[in-house]
Amino acid sequence: MSDLLVRLYDLPHFDADARVAAAGVVVRRALPPERHIVLDWIATTFGQSWASEAAVALSSLPVTCWVAVKDGALLGFACHDATAKGFFGPTGVGEAARGQGIGEALLSATLRGMREAGYGYAVIGDPGPVAFYQKRLNALEIPGSDPGLYAGMLRSPD
Numbered sequence: 001m002s003d004l005l006v007r008l009y010d011l012p013h014f015d016a017d018a019r020v021a022a023a024g025v026v027v028r029r030a031l032p033p034e035r036h037i038v039l040d041w042i043a044t045t046f047g048q049s050w051a052s053e054a055a056v057a058l059s060s061l062p063v064t065c066w067v068a069v070k071d072g073a074l075l076g077f078a079c080h081d082a083t084a085k086g087f088f089g090p091t092g093v094g095e096a097a098r099g100q101g102i103g104e105a106l107l108s109a110t111l112r113g114m115r116e117a118g119y120g121y122a123v124i125g126d127p128g129p130v131a132f133y134q135k136r137l138n139a140l141e142i143p144g145s146d147p148g149l150y151a152g153m154l155r156s157p158d
Contacts, residue, residue, distance in 0.1 A: 003127070003142045003149075004141060006122045006124060007138070008114055011111055011112065014107075014108035016105045017105050017108055019101045020101050021105075028067060028069070029065070029109075030065045030077070032063060045095075049156070054079050056081075057079035057081060064080050064113070064117075066079075066109045066113065068102045076092060076093035076103060079091065080114050080122065081114075083150075084149055086114075089126075091110070093106070107136075111137075125150065127139075
């Protein structure tokens, strides 16, 4: 599937930010000493490939990985600049925490972080929920970007 392009200078208001905060979920930039905890959770929940990408985001300064946490439990994460500069992702929310707006709040925080870092646009590489990104962010398909950056990537036999 083709990559998507998002205008960071024209981000919409995200209702999920307030809804998630009201539910006691804190969305924040991950801290370097949490690296092993976050990476273990990502590897267990979403696989080693995503953990490998997130490791880059967690090794950057400033860290380019955001986490959603409630009562000391990790619920989800979102990264940028993990595989390539200007790319959003990977991102994921644990199965038990889905449907509460946490993914959208992580998306919001990460895209704002990219804008604050000086990016005008974000690329969502190999996006999963294309319709969501198009509806929520007015994301545009990038012609000729399939298979994109991940073409020829080595894959584990999981």
